[in-house]
Amino acid sequence: MTAPDRLSPGDPAPGFDLPTDSGGQLTLADLRGRKVVLYAYPAAMTPGCTKQACDFRDSLASLQAAGYEVVGISPDKPEKLAKFRERDAITFPLVADVDKAVLTAYGAYGEKQMYGRTVTGVIRSTFVIDEEGRIERALYNVKATGHVAKLRRDLGLD
Numbered sequence: 219m220t221a222p223d224r225l226s227p228g229d230p231a232p233g234f235d236l237p238t239d240s241g242g243q244l245t246l247a248d249l250r251g252r253k254v255v256l257y258a259y260p261a262a263m264t265p266g267c268t269k270q271a272c273d274f275r276d277s278l279a280s281l282q283a284a285g286y287e288v289v290g291i292s293p294d295k296p297e298k299l300a301k302f303r304e305r306d307a308i309t310f311p312l313v314a315d316v317d318k319a320v321l322t323a324y325g326a327y328g329e330k331q332m333y334g335r336t337v338t339g340v341i342r343s344t345f346v347i348d349e350e351g352r353i354e355r356a357l358y359n360v361k362a363t364g365h366v367a368k369l370r371r372d373l374g375l376d
Contacts, residue, residue: 219307224325225356230348231256232323236291236313239299244289244313246351253286253354254347255369258326259362260340262302262312263295271302273310273366286346290324293318293327293340320351324360344369 225231231254235245246254257274259267274281274288281288288310292299299312318340323328326343329336342362346355346369355372370376 223350224358225345225353227353227355229353229356231345231351231353232314232320233351234259234291234313234320236315236320238314239296239297239308239312241296241300243312246347248349249287249289249347250321251283252351253349255281255286255288255344255345256291257288257342257344258291258321258324258340259342260292262292262298262321263305266342267292268306270362270365271308272306272370273363276311277370280370280375283375288320289313291296291315291320293321312314318338327357330359346373 233244233246238244245311259270261267278288290312293315295315295316299314303312315321318327321340329338330341342360343349343360344357344360
């Protein structure tokens with residue numbers, strides 16, 4: 219597998235229809251008319267992913283006040299996402315992309331460097347999608363710690 223194709227500002231955001239942590243389905247079309255922060259993370263209940271999810275949770279009120287909805291996406295099964303939501307009081311939707319098709323469409327699944335080795339997996343990424351469903355920002359290889367604070371600054375919220 220080679221490096222995935224990456225999205226750029228202005229590109230249409232790939233649509234999705236995925237199961238959620240709460241047993242429902244969420245589509246990108248459901249969020250049309252709102253700004254969306256879609257963030258891709260490798261695995262629920264791991265230290266880095268927990269830190270990142272909790273940072274988004276703790277910033278959710280101010281992000282929503284600025285008109286942003288937050289959605290987390292990972293290849294975990296909905297049942298694991300439900301445990302993650304309950305364990306860490308996650309207050310925004312988590313969607314399951316078990317076959318990794320949506321992650322791949324966003325360029326967030328493919329080859330990456332991990333501990334000096336090339337591996338295939340989820341590339342920790344964040345996408346800001348505008349009200350019309352276009353990519354406003356595509357941030358790849360973000361850090362789990364400090365990313366939400368940087369995103370808030372970049373969006374002019376701090």
